[in-house]
Amino acid sequence: MSLNVESTRIPTVLAPPPLRLIDDSGHAVDESQTGGFTLPDTATLLSLYRRMVIARRFDVQVTALTRQGRLATYPSALGQEACEIAAVASLDSGDWLFPTYRDSIALLTRGVKPEDILASFRGDWHSGYDYNEHRIAPQATPLATQALHAVGLATAAKLKRDSTVTLTLLGDGATSEGDAHEAFNFAAVWQAPVVFLVQNNQFAISVPLDKQMACRTIADKAIGYGMPGYFVDGNDVAAMFAVTSAAVDRARSGQGPTLIEGLTYRIEAHTNSDDPSRYRNAADVDVWRGRDPIERLEKYLVSEGALSDSERASITQEAEDMAAATRECMTVKAVVDPLELFEHVYANPRPAIAEQRAALAAELAEDDANQAAAESATETGTQR
Incomplete structure (x- = not known):
């Protein structure tokens, strides 16, 4: 007797609305609906806005260089800036970041030079930056392997009784890997000071989330491991920063790990070798373009009188200077031994x-x- 998988599949339960502090229109959400999290002050939000604008310009510039054939490949994070910038901004200088191959803008925001970030994408060297100087592990291409490394370093820090916290960035596809399960379980059992931030951009290359799991949200899985889980609007940098900062503080105070899911979207292709038109609808991409994390925060800051035209022009010029420096460093021929x-x-x-x-x-x-x-x-x- 054969088993009809489709007929026995449990219907997917509708996910709850993600936690947010600023809505799509750029208005502050009523405090009664924010789960106890408060909106960061305008100075913090302005700093996050600046970092996102610069990160976006870098991402667009590198994508253009890749299309020109000056880089072998590049996985864009366009549209995911809120998750990555919030993650980096929540960490202290002594904390460690464990990124994936898509998290180049997180490296840039943490102070890694463009030429060092792009060394591996150009084929010069595998990870061109000093890990200890920046407290950033190598960008992991194999899914979820860096989560185990983050837990290992965090556990070592706990045993040494220092205050280091580790944060690892994951994709939704990575949570389907056995390494992710092992990392979640070990961290929870041993109360390791680590934060797992899952950027749910809804596609593991071409596999949509509903073909990977039947639970409402990835954050729901946290209860099975015995740690807190938060389902957050990944395009609301204010909410992402508030939740991630609280998770980092929780880990540092000895209360163990946290799983955060940021609901976002990958606007560009998986990499320059991918054809996303084969597996997703262009109309869906347009919808998510309308939920742009930078535009959302910009609307809020302007309405609060915290972002003047001169300030915006200054940030734009800083982003253009960085893009020019990125182009310049890619004109220098690599010396390969x-x-x-x-x-x-x-x-x-x-x-x-x-x-x-x-x-x-x-x-x-x-x-x-x-x-x-x-x-x-x-x-x-x-x-x-």
Whole structure:
């Protein structure tokens, strides 16, 4: 007897409205509907606005460079700025961020230079920044693996009795991975000071959320692990910052992990090699463009008299200067040493690695000699 999966599937329960502090129109939400969270002050919101504008300009610029063939690939975070900027803004300088491949604007906001962020996307080096200097782990391409690393560092910090908190960014698809389950469970059991921030952009490449899970929200899963879970409007940077900051404070005070789901949308393709028209409706993209996180906050700040024309022009100019610097650094030809392939593989190099390195060095030396001979012959022929 065969089992008809479709006929036995439990109907999906409608999700509750996400927590928000500023609505789509840029108006403050009544405090009775904010779950006890309060709107950040205007100075904080203005700082978040500035960071989002600069992050958006960087993302657009890098996407353009990729389309020009100056980068191998780039996963855009256009439309997800509120989640990423709120995450970085909630951390202290001594805390650690564990990002994914899509979180380049989080790195930029935390102070990593554009050329260092883009090194791996151009093929120069795997992660071109100093992890310890910035307190940022390598951008993880395998889904959810960095969540385990975040829990490990957080647990070590707890054992050492220091105040470090870790925050890891995940996608909705990553929560379907076994590594995510292990990270959630271990963190909750051992009360690790870690925050899991899931950017639910509703597609794991081409797989929609309702094909991944039958629960109302990803945040609902938190109760099964024994930690708090929050379902937040991921395009409301005020709400994201308030909830994430509270989760970081909770972790730092020894109360354990928190799972936060930010409901957002990936406006651009998964990467430049993806064709999103094959699996999603363009009309849905237009709807989410109308929920732009930057425009929402801008409307609120203008209505409060906190964002003047001169301030907006200054922020725009800062963003353009950063974009120009990004273009400039991509005009510098990368100096690549193939022998670096063998560096940092083992603390004590193994004989097999040494043999392979020697073989490649000999091959490169032979190529250099042949090229030099060819150039010499050409020069001699020209002189004759």
